[in-house]
Amino acid sequence: MKSLPRLARLAGDPRRRGISSAVKLHSERRYKNQEWSYVNQAAIENCAAKPSIKMTPYQMLHAGKFGDGAHLIRNVQFLQNELVIRVARRLVAFHSLPYIVAVNPDISETYELYIRAFNLLYSIPKIKDLQAEKKYSKTVRSLLDDHGHVVTSLARGFKGCKHQVRYGTIHSFLDKTLKSRLGMRLLAEHHIALREEKSNFVGCIATNLHLKTMIERCADFVKQVCEHHYGVSPNIVVNGHTDTSFSYFPSPLEYILLELLKNAMRSTVEFHGDKYTFQSSSLPRVEITICCNETDFTIRISDRGGGISDEMMEQIFHYSFTTFKKDAAGSSTNVLSDYNHNANLSGTIGSMAGFGFGLPTSRAYAEFLGGAVNLQTLHGYGTDVYIKLKRIDGDQDSFRL
Numbered sequence: 001m002k003s004l005p006r007l008a009r010l011a012g013d014p015r016r017r018g019i020s021s022a023v024k025l026h027s028e029r030r031y032k033n034q035e036w037s038y039v040n041q042a043a044i045e046n047c048a049a050k051p052s053i054k055m056t057p058y059q060m061l062h063a064g065k066f067g068d069g070a071h072l073i074r075n076v077q078f079l080q081n082e083l084v085i086r087v088a089r090r091l092v093a094f095h096s097l098p099y100i101v102a103v104n105p106d107i108s109e110t111y112e113l114y115i116r117a118f119n120l121l122y123s124i125p126k127i128k129d130l131q132a133e134k135k136y137s138k139t140v141r142s143l144l145d146d147h148g149h150v151v152t153s154l155a156r157g158f159k160g161c162k163h164q165v166r167y168g169t170i171h172s173f174l175d176k177t178l179k180s181r182l183g184m185r186l187l188a189e190h191h192i193a194l195r196e197e198k199s200n201f202v203g204c205i206a207t208n209l210h211l212k213t214m215i216e217r218c219a220d221f222v223k224q225v226c227e228h229h230y231g232v233s234p235n236i237v238v239n240g241h242t243d244t245s246f247s248y249f250p251s252p253l254e255y256i257l258l259e260l261l262k263n264a265m266r267s268t269v270e271f272h273g274d275k276y277t278f279q280s281s282s283l284p285r286v287e288i289t290i291c292c293n294e295t296d297f298t299i300r301i302s303d304r305g306g307g308i309s310d311e312m313m314e315q316i317f318h319y320s321f322t323t324f325k326k327d328a329a330g331s332s333t334n335v336l337s338d339y340n341h342n343a344n345l346s347g348t349i350g351s352m353a354g355f356g357f358g359l360p361t362s363r364a365y366a367e368f369l370g371g372a373v374n375l376q377t378l379h380g381y382g383t384d385v386y387i388k389l390k391r392i393d394g395d396q397d398s399f400r401l
Contacts, residue, residue, distance in 0.1 A: 043122060047088035053078070054400030057392035060190055061205050061247055069130045072194060076133045079191050080124065083140070086184050087118045093173060100164045106157030110150055117143050137195060140188050150181065155355035159320045167318065171360075174319050178361055179368040182252060183401045189251075202247075205392070210245045211290055211297065212238050218257040219288070226265045234268045234283040234303075240290035244297065247393040252365050256373070259358035260301050260385050261286070267305025267383070284382075294394045296371070304382035313377065317363055322356035362387075370399030 055078070065071050094102075094111045101107055120139060127133050154177070158170055190203035200208045219236040226233035264286045272283055284304035291298045308316060315321045363373040371389035390398035 040122075044088045044091050044118065047084050047118075047122070048092045050085050052082060052085050052089075055187070056397055056400050057205065057249070058396040058398070060401075061202055061207075061392065065194075069133075072130065072133050072191075073127065075191050075194060076127050076136060079140075079187055080121070080127055080136065082187060083184060084118065084121045086180055087114055087121060090114050090177060090180055091118060093176060097173065098165050098169065101158070101161050101169075104157045104161050106153045106160070110153045110157065113147055113150065117147070134195075137192050141192055144185065144188055147181075151178070151357065151361065152355075155320070155357040159355060162320045170319055174360075175364050178364045182365055182368050186249060186252070186401055204249060204251065205247055206250045207247045208245050209248045209250055211292070211299070212242045212244070214250065214254065215257060215288055215290070215299070218254060219261055219286075222258060222261040222265055225262065226269065230269045230273075232269060232283065233265055235285040236288065237285055238288045238290065240300075241292045242290060244290055244292040246292070246297070246391055248389075248391070249369070252369060253389070256362040256365055256387055257299070259362045260373075260387065262358065264301050264303035264305060264383070264385070268303050269305075271304075271306035292391075294391070295398075296388060296390050298389075299387040301385045301387075302382065307377040307379040307381050307383050308375070309379050313375075316375065317360050318356070319360045320356045368399075 063071060063075065091111070091114050094107075094114065097107070102111075120143065124136060124139070125132075127136055154174065158174065162170060186204060190205070193201065193203040200206060215238055216236070219238075223233040223236070268283055268286060287300075287302040289300040289302070291300070312323065359373075366373045366387060366389060369389055371387070374386045374388070375383060376386070377383040392398055
């Protein structure tokens, strides 16, 4: 069978160009007979240079629904334009990576996923009717599934080369990539969900999210994971504005809660394991406080897990930094939890930690959603983590996706 053209090479020394040349041979060898292994570099650069339009959650929530499906056509045309531009920008970012990062198998395979997504999306004509919209939505759904474990692949890849490249390069690339990925997924999942009728939802936005219920659901799951790994878990108490409910994106908030609750429970068990009889009732509890006003809401997670030393505080938000020790079997983790899968709450037992991505990714997501994740710690006693996020129903321009 005749092989397809090689990946386009960027101008200049291939050792400086990084992933463009590093992936070329790997991609040709693995996918030489698949059409999407060819990339038009000019098309990528042209699309990446186009302006991107940011949509507010308020606009997404109040866009309106029409019986003839006009809202779907309008929304899919916006999505079609945005996805091509944003995927192209991610590919340009990959091209700037150093050569030593580009040759990492996990990084190069992630790059190929983005190439495939760009080629598929770029080749689709402008959507003008509901039949084309339905077909496009199926394509996007398939791409979302294909990219489900991108965070895990990036974590594994950068962990393998973190000592060979300046950390600032890693941090900048991952922060921008994870925030862009979250934005694309929310926009795509919102459009797909608009095609469905689901009570108390507009697209992927929950119109009556009861915060205490979500926290308790996440806490119950993390307790199961903790008990699976340690045989015990601390109890959880939720206080503050426990009747709070509002419109919000449940998926990224669920991801942030899961990661931060795992940290709190793990540190509590590990710090007190040799001081108490190993029973849940003898461990200090983890307290979660909810505070909500008209413009934002805050969730404080307080533990007595020994706190964080000054040396560790300097690295605690670094990607790939972890204090988690492997168990006796030598296994520290399997797959990173990822907000878009909901496998975390389906009964599948996951890991407590391992890649060192949970805290920095949670902060990146919170910043993208117009908020922040901050820590206050007392070394030798415990840590308070504050998740502060903008409400989307009280401010028409709270943040943009």
